[in-house]
Amino acid sequence: MIQRNLLFFISAFLSVAILTSCNKKELEIVQKENIELKEEVNRLETELSDLKNSGEIRFKQAVSEKDKGNYQEAIQILDSVIEGNPDTPIQKSSEEMKNQIAGLIEEQTKQKEDEYNGVIEAASNQKSYDDSIEVLNSYLKKNPEESYKTKVDEKIKEYKGLKNKPPLELLKSWVTFNSIGNPEARIRLKNITNKSVDAFDVKILTFDNYNQPVNHYLYKENIFSGVSQDIINPGITTGDNYYWTLHGHDNTTKIKTVLVRVHFTDDSVWENPNWSQEVEKQRWSF
Structure with a gap:
């Protein structure tokens, strides 16, 4: 009985040893194949990379x-x-x-430059600053990534500033007297736009040496309406050589001026929306 069990144990042990030996050999074969396969993959990847970079x-x-x-x-x-x-x-x-x-x-650069210059010229030829701004905004919508975007934004900012600013800058107002002693109102002004002006309206407020209003002897107001239709080109300062004789305001020695309206040669018009309020505020004392 003991011999039989011993023989059985030895037989089982030998079977396990043989099986383990077989599995080990198969594992070594698989591992070797994996190594060879990996090397082949690396080689193919290298060839593919070389091909891509050829x-x-x-x-x-x-x-x-x-x-x-x-x-x-x-x-x-x-x-x-x-x-x-x-x-x-x-x-x-x-x-x-x-x-x-x-x-x-x-x-391409030349084409973009020509397009930009064309848009800037088109904006400058509009009859109102709002129209100029609209032209430039339309350009930006079509060309949001353009290299000229910064320049266009600056131009839009400039037009917005001009829109809210009188196109003529009043530099000086003073009174002279003609040969018979009549007072003459003179104003010096500058065209600060890029368009030529061919007319403007002002309200001239008249005062005496006591800084009191000098009313017209008929309608009892110290407001004189002045109109000029001289050409004033962009950037030009003018006014020293023309005047308005202040008939009816004989005691005037000092004046204030309020710009009312400006007409341009392209037939566009700028109007001061607050001129009446400005006149009412300034007319009572110099």
Whole structure:
């Protein structure tokens, strides 16, 4: 009985040993195959990478970027092709394409510059500052990423400032007297716009040496309406050579002026919405 059990135990032990030996060999085979497969994958990946980075493939990528309008990306690819393929036909082709792209960039830059200049001119030819601003905003909507955006934004800001500012800057108001002692109102002003003025209206407030209002002897107000229809070109200061004789305001020695309206040669008009309030505020004392 003991011998039988011993024989059984030995037989079982040998079977396990044989099975373990077989499994170990199979595992070694699988591991070896895995190593070989991994090496093959690495080799293929290297070949694929080399293929992707070959001059011909990279050149085609550059062509694709150029056709899409991505000129800077195309130039970067071509530079790498030129550097990696010296003294080869693909290097020559890459250099030729770089020159072609440079021409396209120059043409594109000129086109954008012409478009910008055209928009600025169109804005300056509008009859109102609101219309000028609308022209520039329309340009920005179509070209939000343009390199000229900063300049256009500055121009819009300028027009907004002009919109809320009188186009004629009143620099000085004073009184002279003609040969028979009649007072004459004179004003010096400057056209601060980019358009020519051909008429303007002012209210002239008359005062005496006591700084008191000098009312007209008929209608009892110290308000004189002055109109000029002289041409005042952009940036020009004028006024010293013309005047308004203040008939009916004989004791006037001092004046104030309020700009009411300005007419431009393009038939546009600027109006001071607050002129009556300004007159009422300033008319009572110098």
